[in-house]
Amino acid sequence: MHPATPPTASAPAGRTYRTPLPRRRLLRGLLAVAVAAPLVAGAAACGGDDPATDPNAPVKLSVFWWGGEARAKLTEEALALYTKKHPNVTFEKTWQANQGYFDKLATLTAGGNPPDLFQIDDNFLAEYAARNTTLDLTSYQSSGKLDTAKFPKSLWQYGVVDGKLAGLAAGENTQGLVYNKSLLAKHGLPEPTTGMSWEEHIAWAEQVAKTAKVPGTQDPSADYKAFWVWLRQQGKDLYSGSELGFTAEDVTRWFDLWKGARDRGATPTPDVIHEGNVTDISKQLVVTGKAATSWVWVNQMPELKKNSKDELGVVAYPGDPSAQWARASMYWSVFRGSKHKDVAVDVINFLMNDPEAVKLLGTDRGLPSNQDLRRVVSDDTSDPAMKQSIAVEAELAQKFGESPQVPIKGHSKVRSELVKAAENAQYGRATPAEAAAQFVEACKSAIA
Incomplete structure (x- = not known):
């Protein structure tokens, strides 16, 4: 489960376990x-x-x-x-x-x-x-x-x-799209389903935003989990051997997909997207009411539920669910x-x-x-x-594909560079193509 970090004498201050060692x-x-x-x-x-x-x-x-x-x-x-x-x-x-x-x-x-x-x-x-x-x-x-x-x-x-x-x-864990069931029921809106395409998800999120006056989805362009699943659905991967498994053109398509979603009002504004990028699981946008969905790990459902009075549901990420796998x-x-x-x-x-x-x-x-x-x-x-988490994992396990290779050296830096590049595109500091090119160059340096 998502590990707790109590302030104890045995826990020296500094980086978290997800932060790369100098x-x-x-x-x-x-x-x-x-x-x-x-x-x-x-x-x-x-x-x-x-x-x-x-x-x-x-x-x-x-x-x-x-x-x-x-x-x-x-x-x-x-x-x-x-x-x-x-x-x-x-x-x-x-x-x-x-x-x-x-x-x-x-x-x-x-x-x-x-x-x-x-x-x-x-x-x-x-x-x-x-x-x-x-x-x-x-x-x-x-x-x-x-x-x-x-x-x-x-x-x-x-x-x-x-x-x-x-x-x-x-x-075991896997990627999960958590959504606010109570909000959707209140406005008579349909729930997202496993297998809906990315375009269908964005159209659904736009409908939620117009009807419920709440952005339908957090923009996941900075989320390596979502990017990784999307890549696998395109026949690519995050890594291929000791190299990147994707090109700047792939990243541009990914950033363009979410620029279109932002332009349609399906996602929050850049400041709120940033908030979702940097806050911990207890303050994800689906919990704070600033979006109808968040992109998380399925086993984080109990912790999300502790911080919300609403009923929450969870499905696979959009697209072919066989791109997901049973992650350690x-x-x-x-x-x-x-x-x-x-x-x-x-x-x-x-x-x-x-x-x-x-x-x-x-x-x-x-x-x-x-x-x-x-x-x-x-x-x-x-x-x-x-x-609910165990039931969803059991259901998705029937659809899982082969696992990817374990991430290579520099993976933590790749993750942080994706956030930086995606936010440059979200705030308009760079075009999707420019942000993608900067990201790929930074990744090549990180894994060298």
Whole structure:
């Protein structure tokens, strides 16, 4: 789920987990990892990976994750449950709030004291995997020691980097168009539907604006999620190997689409669009009443609902829904040089597939990856918004296509540059074509 960030002593101030680590510091840290990892791995090989002679020998695993106090409590309880079932395994647990997490992870890995098991997201998975920091989990998956049989295929595939399974999804998410059902019902307006085209969505939003006097849709031209889905529907992608998967002409078409929507009054004004771009999930325009729809992640529905008195609905993004995929909300990865790889992998398998552990963790890290156990969690919860999120994910899962490749180095910068370029077009500081050209050049620099 959308992680909380309480002000705690364990959470150093600074960037959020979505903010890229300063380039020089990241490269320095990861270069050290690249040099040290083979030495650590070699030492592990000499000493043996998991005591083969005595399966009951004491094992202590270090585990590192980000999140708020609620996540920490749930995670600690789940790890305690593992120890209860495997008394020889104990854990050295470290967690902190989002800010500074990846600074700390880089420091730990570069300093020769990496955690055996750690949480990571798609902003950094490819970078850590490319430097052999993460263990390839493929052999564990193929042997059944890491059971993904009940996972959506595109969910576990979204952890594959250069043919290696670098991380396993701790939870599932996908893109969702959330709309105000109460507003539409009040004015006798139809609800949006999965499968409507982008042009149909904009025409619908224009009708809402004229009838309800509320802009029908937030302008998502700055939203990388929407742009990514739209690209896939055009036969393109956000990335292709180590390069961009799109051209300036593609971006121009995207910006032109939303200029037309703004000109028709289907979206808010640029100042309000900007507000939607920069505010957190609790203040999205569909919640504040400044637009009838917002472009979010499906698992954010419960948090949206907490901040609105209206009934909310959610459908897929416009266009062919097979362009969407089961996205990993975050991953669990194992350090390649861990002396206890087998046990660390077994812990991941336990957190994903043990019914008691999954019910305990609930949806804190997204909807459970195991679809059978997801239904158990749905039956167990009394939160109607969570039931709705799980039901929508289950429906969309039947329409999901193949997952894209995990984002490459520079992805965070690409996201921020899209916001900058889109807002230049929204405010009229540049034409769509000019803003698109500037965006592509900035992206090329970011991923170089």
